[in-house]
Amino acid sequence: xxxxxxxxxxxxxxxxxxxxxxxxxxxxxxxxxxxxxxxxxxxxxxxxxxxxxxxxxxxxxxxxxxxxxxxxxxxxxxxxxxxxxxxxxxxxxxxxxxxxxxxxxxxxxxxxxxxxxxxxxxxxxxxxxxxxxxxxxxxxxxxxxxxxxxxxxxxxxxxxxxxxxxxxxxxxxxxxxxxxxxxxxxxxxxxxxxxxxxxxxxxxxxxxxxxxxxxxxxxxxxxxxxxxxxxxxxxxxxxxxxxxxxxxxxxxxxxxxxxxxxxxxxxxxxxxxxxxxxxxxxxxxxxxxxxxxxxxxxxxxxxxxxxxxxxxxxxxxxxxxxxxxxxxxxxxxxxxxxxxxxxxxxxxx
Amino acid sequence: xxxxxxxxxxxxxxxxxxxxxxxxxxxxxxxxxxxxxxxxxxxxxxxxxxxxxxxxxxxxxxxxxxxxxxxxxxxxxxxxxxxxxxxxxxxxxxxxxxxxxxxxxxxxxxxxxxxxxxxxxxxxxxxxxxxxxxxxxxxxxxxxxxxxxxxxxxxxxxxxxxxxxxxxxxxxxxxxxxxxxxxxxxxxxxxxxxxxxxxxxxxxxxxxxxxxxxxxxxxxxxxxxxxxxxxxxxxxxxxxxxxxxxxxxxxxxxxxxxxxxxxxxxxxxxxxxxxxxxxxxxxxxxxxxxxxxxxxxxxxxxxxxxxxxxxxxxxxxxxxxxxxxxxxxxxxxxxxxxxxxxxxxxxxx
Numbered sequence: 001x002x003x004x005x006x007x008x009x010x011x012x013x014x015x016x017x018x019x020x021x022x023x024x025x026x027x028x029x030x031x032x033x034x035x036x037x038x039x040x041x042x043x044x045x046x047x048x049x050x051x052x053x054x055x056x057x058x059x060x061x062x063x064x065x066x067x068x069x070x071x072x073x074x075x076x077x078x079x080x081x082x083x084x085x086x087x088x089x090x091x092x093x094x095x096x097x098x099x100x101x102x103x104x105x106x107x108x109x110x111x112x113x114x115x116x117x118x119x120x121x122x123x124x125x126x127x128x129x130x131x132x133x134x135x136x137x138x139x140x141x142x143x144x145x146x147x148x149x150x151x152x153x154x155x156x157x158x159x160x161x162x163x164x165x166x167x168x169x170x171x172x173x174x175x176x177x178x179x180x181x182x183x184x185x186x187x188x189x190x191x192x193x194x195x196x197x198x199x200x201x202x203x204x205x206x207x208x209x210x211x212x213x214x215x216x217x218x219x220x221x222x223x224x225x226x227x228x229x230x231x232x233x234x235x236x237x238x239x240x241x242x243x244x245x246x247x248x249x250x251x252x253x254x255x256x257x258x259x260x261x262x263x264x265x266x267x268x269x270x271x272x273x274x275x276x277x278x279x280x281x282x283x284x285x286x287x288x289x290x291x292x293x294x295x296x297x298x299x300x301x302x303x304x305x306x307x308x309x310x311x312x313x314x315x316x317x318x319x320x321x322x323x324x325x326x327x328x329x330x331x332x333x334x335x336x337x338x339x340x341x342x343x344x345x346x347x348x349x
Numbered sequence: 350x351x352x353x354x355x356x357x358x359x360x361x362x363x364x365x366x367x368x369x370x371x372x373x374x375x376x377x378x379x380x381x382x383x384x385x386x387x388x389x390x391x392x393x394x395x396x397x398x399x400x401x402x403x404x405x406x407x408x409x410x411x412x413x414x415x416x417x418x419x420x421x422x423x424x425x426x427x428x429x430x431x432x433x434x435x436x437x438x439x440x441x442x443x444x445x446x447x448x449x450x451x452x453x454x455x456x457x458x459x460x461x462x463x464x465x466x467x468x469x470x471x472x473x474x475x476x477x478x479x480x481x482x483x484x485x486x487x488x489x490x491x492x493x494x495x496x497x498x499x500x501x502x503x504x505x506x507x508x509x510x511x512x513x514x515x516x517x518x519x520x521x522x523x524x525x526x527x528x529x530x531x532x533x534x535x536x537x538x539x540x541x542x543x544x545x546x547x548x549x550x551x552x553x554x555x556x557x558x559x560x561x562x563x564x565x566x567x568x569x570x571x572x573x574x575x576x577x578x579x580x581x582x583x584x585x586x587x588x589x590x591x592x593x594x595x596x597x598x599x600x601x602x603x604x605x606x607x608x609x610x611x612x613x614x615x616x617x618x619x620x621x622x623x624x625x626x627x628x629x630x631x632x633x634x635x636x637x638x639x640x641x642x643x644x645x646x647x648x649x650x651x652x653x654x655x656x657x658x659x660x661x662x663x664x665x666x667x668x669x670x671x672x673x674x675x676x677x678x679x680x681x682x683x684x685x686x687x688x689x690x691x692x693x694x695x696x697x698x
Contacts, residue, residue, distance in 0.1 A: 109480060138487055166488035167485060171384055174478070
């Protein structure tokens with residue numbers, strides 16, 4: 001099991017088993033109710049698919065902490081580290097619901113047409129409904145997180161993490177928007193933005209089970225740090241994939257970040273190498289760009305070493321994240337957290 | 350002090366004293382921080398004014414429950430009904446922050462230009478920033494509500510009310526949008542929509558101090574019911590004022606609800622009287638409508654008895670809301686809750 005393909009196969013299988021359970025739990029936690037159009041729009045992206053990586057991290061962290069055989073105990077009545085049980089699945093659904101809310105609003109802000117291979121919510125429905133669907137998911141995530149049955153002190157802490165996480169996601173998104181009109185973003189600024197926009201939700205996913213199950217602060221911090229590291233690696237890899245994976249596989253136009261002048265670690269590095277990023281692609285219209293233009297741009301970025309630079313950074317972050325998990329018991333679930341970390345940078349899309 | 354003018358003067362003075370304290374607390378709870386543009390946009394409407402009616406209801410309900418001399422005790426260290434203190438001002442700011450978030454997103458959905466006499470956030474800034482500012486306020490409201498220092502069990506209950514309230518506001522807004530394309534909305538449906546869109550936040554404002562201070566369930570329920578009743582009255586009155594108050598005083602075009610085919614209790618009633626609501630005003634463009642057209646439409650609605658119907662409904666709701674407060678100690682703060690209820694339907698704008 002040492003080939004990348006075999007490793008990927010193993011992690012996808014483990015993720016897939018949890019994804020099935022998360023997919024069953026989503027309609028339980030978020031049933032289509034009146035007004036139906038609002039709830040259908042709220043569920044639209046959730047039902048369109050997604051790997052459920054964040055819920056998987058959350059569920060695997062819970063299993064690693066409880067030191068139980070993986071998939072042997074109901075996530076709905078999961079043993080905490082004291083003598084109570086916690087509905088850890090509710091927490092897992094909550095973070096996925098937050099993720100879905102941010103995607104709906106991000107697609108409006110970027111005016112992206114496609115997401116997960118289907119029309120974005122504001123295209124499939126309309127702007128009003130998409131804003132409201134996002135807003136509904138937002139409060140639903142808090143409602144769901146309140147249903148874990150954790151003791152009130154832990155529930156309050158968990159809610160605090162969730163709220164703070166959402167605030168930081170907004171701050172990160174705002175930085176990302178502001179970067180589009182700047183040509184002097186540093187790698188440090190870029191990584192700060194990515195931490196806020198993307199990594200904090202991985203961090204919350206990893207740390208929330210520790211909080212809800214009553215782990216000590218060092219364990220909470222270690223899991224949070226793991227999430228921050230692998231979450232940043234995930235976003236860096238996402239930026240790489242935007243350039244290297246065919247559009248059909250991505251579910252949206254390859255190179256769209258480049259066309260829309262979005263800053264990535266790759267473009268920030270390339271600019272430092274003297275490359276005129278804004279001129280790499282002639283158009284700023286995603287619908288007008290040609291595959292040949294993207295190919296030429298990618299070649300330039302490869303020659304500048306910028307893609308390799310991003311890959312190295314992502315690998316370093318994944319290693320650091322994995323090292324943090326030394327505080328956990330050595331078990332199969334912890335191995336899964338290692339594998340997920342590796343997968344985040346080895347995945348093809 | 351029995352003339353309407355004297356009553357209005359008295360309540361505005363009492364509201365004004367609390368507004369000043371709320372206005373001081375807002376920048377404490379929501380300081381402008383990095384990224385500054387995001388936080389400036391988030392604070393923009395909050396700083397533009399507002400009567401702070403919901404925070405006033407919350408603070409007055411707390412004072413009525415504690416049975417203390419009004420304005421004699423710090424809202425930051427307010428006595429609960431057991432032997433602890435609660436930062437009741439944090440709760441008051443939290444509901445105002447929720448209110449502000451809904452206004453920002455509503456203005457985008459309605460594409461309204463003006464709010465509180467200043468440009469709407471998506472006009473003063475841009476669409477992206479306005480969506481993000483609303484989203485930031487959303488999570489900040491939860492963060493702030495977590496800072497009351499209430500014991501965890503009560504804090505969890507309060508967070509649950511806040512989350513459920515936000516969900517219902519979204520549901521109400523969604524119903525409101527769907528009503529725009531319907532011509533068979535009943536008064537019952539309209540009142541259900543208003544309950545969700547508007548009244549639940551008044552209900553939460555009234556009930557939250559009872560929850561945070563440890564009042565019994567009957568008291569929580571009575572205050573919640575008060576808020577639902579007077580909140581619906583408030584929205585009905587808002588719909589009346591949209592037709593009867595000059596544009597300069599409203600801070601937006603008079604009659605805009607009519608132009609935009611928004612359902613109100615007035616139009617729902619008038620349609621029952623056989624009036625062709627959609628033909629009352631020729632244009633659907635708020636910028637193109639004339640004062641004479643609005644005047645003629647209002648006259649038609651008055652002749653149909655629709656404005657009086659709405660006024661009567663609002664008065665009945667206010668009376669029922671006030672009756673519910675019999676469970677509270679008879680004190681000055683309870684009187685203020687009565688006065689606020691009266692004011693909501695007697696106010697000129």
